[in-house]
Amino acid sequence: MLESPYVTQYLTEHFAEADYPTLKGYERFGGYAAARKALTEMTPDEVIEVVKTAGLQGRGGAGFPAGMKWSFMPKEDDRPKYLVCNADESEPGSFKDRILLERGAHQMLEGILIAAWATGACATFIYIRGEYAFPAAQVERAVAEAYAKGYLGDNVMGTGFRHDVRVTRGAGAYICGEETGLLESLEGKKGQPRKKPPFPAQYGAFGMPTTVNNVETFSHVPHIIAKGANWFRSFGTEKSPGTTIFGVSGHVVRPGLYELPLGTPLSEIVFEHAGGVPGGRKVKGVIPGGMSMPILPAGQLDVPMANEFLREQKTMLGTGGVMVMDETTCMVRAASVISYFFRDESCGQCTQCREGTGWMNKIIERIERGAGEEADIEVLGDVAGKMEAKTICAFADAAAWPIQGLLRHFRDDFVEHVRQRKCPFPGSFEL
Amino acid sequence: MPKITIDGNELEVAEGRTILQALDDAGLLMNGIDIPHYCWHPKLPVDGSCRLCQVEVEGIPKLQIACDTPVRDGMVVHTQNERVKQAREGVMELLLVNHPLDCPICDQAGECKLQDYTYDYGVQASRSKEPRRALKKNVDLGPTIVFDQERCILCRRCVRFCREIPKTGELAIFNRGDHSVIETFPGTPLDNPYSMNVADICPVGALTTKDFRFKIRVWFLEDVPGICTGCSNGCNIHLGVANNKVYRYVPRRNDAVNDTWICDAGRMSYRRIGAPDRLRECAVRDESGRLEPVGLDRAIEVAASRLRRLVDSKGPGVIAGLASAHATNEDLFTFRRFLAALGSETHGVAVVRGEADDLLIKEEKAPNAVGARELGFGDARTVVDRIGSGGVDAVIALGNDALQEGLLGSEEPLANLDTVIVLDTHASELQRVAHVIVPVRHAAEKLGTFVNAARRVQRVVPAVESVWETYSDGEVIAKLGAALGLEGFDGSYDARQVARDLAAANPAFAGIDLDSVGDAGRPLADSAASKAER
Amino acid sequence: MVISDETRSKIDEAISKYPVKRGALLPAVHLVQADHGHVSKECAVELAEIFEILPIQVMEVVTFYNMFFDSPQAKHHVYVCTNLPCSLRGSRSLLSQLESHLGVTAPGETADGRIFLGHEECLGACGYAPMMRVDDEYHEDLDVEKAKRILDSLGK
Numbered sequence A: 001m002l003e004s005p006y007v008t009q010y011l012t013e014h015f016a017e018a019d020y021p022t023l024k025g026y027e028r029f030g031g032y033a034a035a036r037k038a039l040t041e042m043t044p045d046e047v048i049e050v051v052k053t054a055g056l057q058g059r060g061g062a063g064f065p066a067g068m069k070w071s072f073m074p075k076e077d078d079r080p081k082y083l084v085c086n087a088d089e090s091e092p093g094s095f096k097d098r099i100l101l102e103r104g105a106h107q108m109l110e111g112i113l114i115a116a117w118a119t120g121a122c123a124t125f126i127y128i129r130g131e132y133a134f135p136a137a138q139v140e141r142a143v144a145e146a147y148a149k150g151y152l153g154d155n156v157m158g159t160g161f162r163h164d165v166r167v168t169r170g171a172g173a174y175i176c177g178e179e180t181g182l183l184e185s186l187e188g189k190k191g192q193p194r195k196k197p198p199f200p201a202q203y204g205a206f207g208m209p210t211t212v213n214n215v216e217t218f219s220h221v222p223h224i225i226a227k228g229a230n231w232f233r234s235f236g237t238e239k240s241p242g243t244t245i246f247g248v249s250g251h252v253v254r255p256g257l258y259e260l261p262l263g264t265p266l267s268e269i270v271f272e273h274a275g276g277v278p279g280g281r282k283v284k285g286v287i288p289g290g291m292s293m294p295i296l297p298a299g300q301l302d303v304p305m306a307n308e309f310l311r312e313q314k315t316m317l318g319t320g321g322v323m324v325m326d327e328t329t330c331m332v333r334a335a336s337v338i339s340y341f342f343r344d345e346s347c348g349q350c351t352q353c354r355e356g357t358g359w360m361n362k363i364i365e366r367i368e369r370g371a372g373e374e375a376d377i378e379v380l381g382d383v384a385g386k387m388e389a390k391t392i393c394a395f396a397d398a399a400a401w402p403i404q405g406l407l408r409h410f411r412d413d414f415v416e417h418v419r420q421r422k423c424p425f426p427g428s429f430e431l
Numbered sequence B: 001m002p003k004i005t006i007d008g009n010e011l012e013v014a015e016g017r018t019i020l021q022a023l024d025d026a027g028l029l030m031n032g033i034d035i036p037h038y039c040w041h042p043k044l045p046v047d048g049s050c051r052l053c054q055v056e057v058e059g060i061p062k063l064q065i066a067c068d069t070p071v072r073d074g075m076v077v078h079t080q081n082e083r084v085k086q087a088r089e090g091v092m093e094l095l096l097v098n099h100p101l102d103c104p105i106c107d108q109a110g111e112c113k114l115q116d117y118t119y120d121y122g123v124q125a126s127r128s129k130e131p132r133r134a135l136k137k138n139v140d141l142g143p144t145i146v147f148d149q150e151r152c153i154l155c156r157r158c159v160r161f162c163r164e165i166p167k168t169g170e171l172a173i174f175n176r177g178d179h180s181v182i183e184t185f186p187g188t189p190l191d192n193p194y195s196m197n198v199a200d201i202c203p204v205g206a207l208t209t210k211d212f213r214f215k216i217r218v219w220f221l222e223d224v225p226g227i228c229t230g231c232s233n234g235c236n237i238h239l240g241v242a243n244n245k246v247y248r249y250v251p252r253r254n255d256a257v258n259d260t261w262i263c264d265a266g267r268m269s270y271r272r273i274g275a276p277d278r279l280r281e282c283a284v285r286d287e288s289g290r291l292e293p294v295g296l297d298r299a300i301e302v303a304a305s306r307l308r309r310l311v312d313s314k315g316p317g318v319i320a321g322l323a324s325a326h327a328t329n330e331d332l333f334t335f336r337r338f339l340a341a342l343g344s345e346t347h348g349v350a351v352v353r354g355e356a357d358d359l360l361i362k363e364e365k366a367p368n369a370v371g372a373r374e375l376g377f378g379d380a381r382t383v384v385d386r387i388g389s390g391g392v393d394a395v396i397a398l399g400n401d402a403l404q405e406g407l408l409g410s411e412e413p414l415a416n417l418d419t420v421i422v423l424d425t426h427a428s429e430l431q432r433v434a435h436v437i438v439p440v441r442h443a444a445e446k447l448g449t450f451v452n453a454a455r456r457v458q459r460v461v462p463a464v465e466s467v468w469e470t471y472s473d474g475e476v477i478a479k480l481g482a483a484l485g486l487e488g489f490d491g492s493y494d495a496r497q498v499a500r501d502l503a504a505a506n507p508a509f510a511g512i513d514l515d516s517v518g519d520a521g522r523p524l525a526d527s528a529a530s531k532a533e534r
Numbered sequence C: 001m002v003i004s005d006e007t008r009s010k011i012d013e014a015i016s017k018y019p020v021k022r023g024a025l026l027p028a029v030h031l032v033q034a035d036h037g038h039v040s041k042e043c044a045v046e047l048a049e050i051f052e053i054l055p056i057q058v059m060e061v062v063t064f065y066n067m068f069f070d071s072p073q074a075k076h077h078v079y080v081c082t083n084l085p086c087s088l089r090g091s092r093s094l095l096s097q098l099e100s101h102l103g104v105t106a107p108g109e110t111a112d113g114r115i116f117l118g119h120e121e122c123l124g125a126c127g128y129a130p131m132m133r134v135d136d137e138y139h140e141d142l143d144v145e146k147a148k149r150i151l152d153s154l155g156k
């Protein structure tokens, strides 16, 4: 069962309350006061300024500053402007948006309303991954409540501001999390990412100026508006303020969600909060931010979970999906699962991505079967290099990085497979 | 105009073009500056997916795709440095991971861009040891095209073509990732009037035409520039010639006429050149009413004596000329001069009409209807009416268009005439009533010009020679004029000289001769005839 | 007509929510699948008419997304997540035991067409692994016995 986070801060503080998902419950804890404040007491520019000062970074993976993104929306433009809420959460190891949708739909909607006011958007499309049937139902219900109460529609909170919200369900394609793949899908097409430029702020959903933000990014916004930029900056690091919800999975005693300030050391998350590896076994490696991010070996777990520190270790925060692998884990197996995923999910447009994901997966599976040669390891690294930084979207990089990370830190596992012509880790998970 | 520097060469380019477009405009692409590319095609929307055209642009850290990077003033581009080469090789190697490399049995060999680029830019083969994708071979896509899924490199040119050009959209990519394949909707064949162009734009041997498959290796073919005679659009083509035989027509790019396309009907019309129903011998009708094969001199002699008898007895007014819009301007100018010297004022041009669309296909199904009118041939109906009212005793017909178009109803109205002289490429019912028949050349066999519907003068040159004796219409008419002793006719015919005479006589053609017209053609000046037409 | 009037009016309602008609294509395909289990050629033709696009444009969308099907499907879809976090917590052995329980090889369906058993990529439940998705419902923190009971309770 999806449970309320083990550690909560402002985002998830009330998630254990049974009525919090309802409008009444949400308002019981002060909900929608921030939106009312923004719409009645603040100009759009003031809102953007506060969010900029707060330093809120996008929580969808790339960490782009939200306030800055909002300011890219063209002001002198008669076309309708849209927001898109990216609720496609499909990055393996990530399950934080799901709880924000299930338990915090109104919090997210309030954030959306404030962002809409700031950017002049007349509608928001919430794109929820197809498999999230229950979260989607929760959001639909919240949207209906908000309309009924006059918080959405032609005259939001009696201010004359107009805003509509639509909920769209995806249909099973990881690439629809990439913002332009999402836009294509939203328009009823295959979710194949668009060439950029033009960027969504100029040519987004249905050709209109559009800002895309992640579920969590929106969810932080009411708190920033209610309590101010300085309050927000009291969480996290100088460069990465605020909390985030880490999703811990794999070989730990207490897998689950933990809302913690950015900059919390990875070791604290893994060992203190999640209880470390069961059975007294040792950690072998941890993927810190969802499957696209390169792995960290056991020796590098002291790193604070914020991009400015993670980058030094050649990895990134991504979605904060922390995957822990203990000493029994075969990293070639891990590579096999990872490469299979990316092969399956590539949209197939770009040569390097379409062919490279398939090729990498086939090489890794062969090595795992014990039919590899040492030269294959070179070729594997080379193929990953050919995929990087050369495609329409960042998916190909996301496919290459974790393999490069595994080769960087666990090359020995690959070499041993080749030498022994079998998997040297009998206790590893099955394939 | 922005200036850019590519590999050290400065180039002035039009605003708003991409790097590839700018090079294409300047005629430098793959012709001085090599940026290999698969998905980009000059006449299709940018796709940007094959990633082969990457170049380095100074000041931008990542390599950029030349097909989707707009030029900016002062831009400095490198297309051949180590980084670019490596990226290119990377794409090439990846494309080969799943390619069957069955070149020895592939019909595209010789004009395959994968083969070419592998040779020019890449690794000779991929290092991949993995099994390749096993997909469908020899898929029947419709009446014209066969598809090999394994060879497809998923550049989506064919998909974009069907969506953007004929707008029929028969093709799409199904599935995703390395499961992507080109498919048609179940039960819906690739079947549009332009379908065969997909074989031309497919960079590999995935899409091939049923017509050309396995006929001949392309390296044996010589490409001769020519004009399609299927309709008055006059699409520019290359005739693929070997052993004095035309094996195919393929489009020849002309942005003022047909971009890079031709229609399927026009493409298949090459078959008319060597068709079994080509006229092969001159013939005259003997006393018993049978057609007897003769030499050209005899045919001219018979024709001349019949005409002279009529002129002497009834005057030239009873002789009518039916021109063909398949004849060249040089043929028609000679014919017109002939009729004038003879004193005949009854003449016109018959043009077969058919379906048209707003892409290329025009209503008039002949290459030179505009030229014929420009040279003073009016509607053939006036000739037909005069025949009907009994005012005509002899007809000289170039071609059988009047019959095909149904202007005559049937050949019957001609059966009672004193003299019917037919100059034609192919057999028709006219032979039943003709007294003199002379086989003439197809456009692929002669030198001359046509004027297309957009008033562009375009040239045909002899690509093949018929193995039997044939003549240009103009040549036959010139000999007939000499035999009749008409002024200005000495029996010789030289298309180049006639073209110069035409340019001197008709201001619309001023300055155009068979050299200056070039392979790309030249616009015809406005004239009284063209204004009247509008 | 294979798409019912009722579904058509739901599709019309969906269309009214988007600035461009085609925006409602994914919702419409979901609706059609809810009725028919898959998008047949006939359904694709009718959807194409409704959305004023070509049938092949419907089909390219159907074949792109994992949750859309172009061929008839079993009554229930069961997917065990086998992505990394779930694999680390035994999802693959769970899957193989469910395979023997049902007598199928994943991906594949039972002879009576009751259950399709397959594996799926991460479903956003990594902290509650192993897990499986049964039609629209998630079942988390599974063990083999619990999973078998769930499968056995699925109707025909």
Ligand SMILES: Cc1cc2nc3c(=O)[nH]c(=O)nc-3n(C[C@H](O)[C@H](O)[C@H](O)COP(=O)(O)O)c2cc1C
Binding pocket: A057, A058, A059, A060, A061, A062, A063, A064, A066, A086, A087, A088, A089, A090, A091, A174, A175, A176, A177, A178, A179, A180, A212, A213, A214, A215, A217, A218, A393, A394, A395, A398
């Ligand atoms: C392959 C790929 C998958 C992505 N998946 C998601 C996703 O599931 N959810 C998400 O919010 N962002 C995802 N992103 C990031 C989005 O493109 C985009 O940056 C983000 O939605 C912007 O929101 P933010 O600025 O609030 O983070 C993905 C990016 C890539 C390249």
Ligand code: SF4
Binding pocket: A175, A192, A193, A345, A346, A347, A348, A349, A350, A351, A353, A354, A391, A392, A393, A394, A395, A396
């Ligand atoms: S990088 Fe991969 S997923 Fe992204 S557009 Fe290219 S092929 Fe599609």
Ligand code: SF4
Binding pocket: B151, B152, B153, B154, B155, B156, B157, B158, B159, B182, B201, B202, B203, B204, B206, B207
């Ligand atoms: S069939 Fe040819 S043109 Fe079409 S996508 Fe494949 S390679 Fe490109």
Ligand code: SF4
Binding pocket: B228, B229, B230, B231, B232, B233, B234, B235, B258, B261, B262, B263, B264, B265, B266, B267, B360, B361, B362
């Ligand atoms: S459009 Fe006319 S000229 Fe062009 S190829 Fe077709 S028939 Fe020939």
Ligand code: FES
Binding pocket: B036, B037, B038, B039, B040, B047, B048, B049, B050, B051, B052, B053, B054, B065, B066, B067, B068
């Ligand atoms: S030609 Fe530029 S990406 Fe294909």
Ligand code: FES
Binding pocket: A092, A093, A094, C081, C082, C083, C084, C085, C086, C087, C121, C122, C123, C124, C125, C126, C127, C129, C131
């Ligand atoms: S890996 Fe199974 S739900 Fe995420």
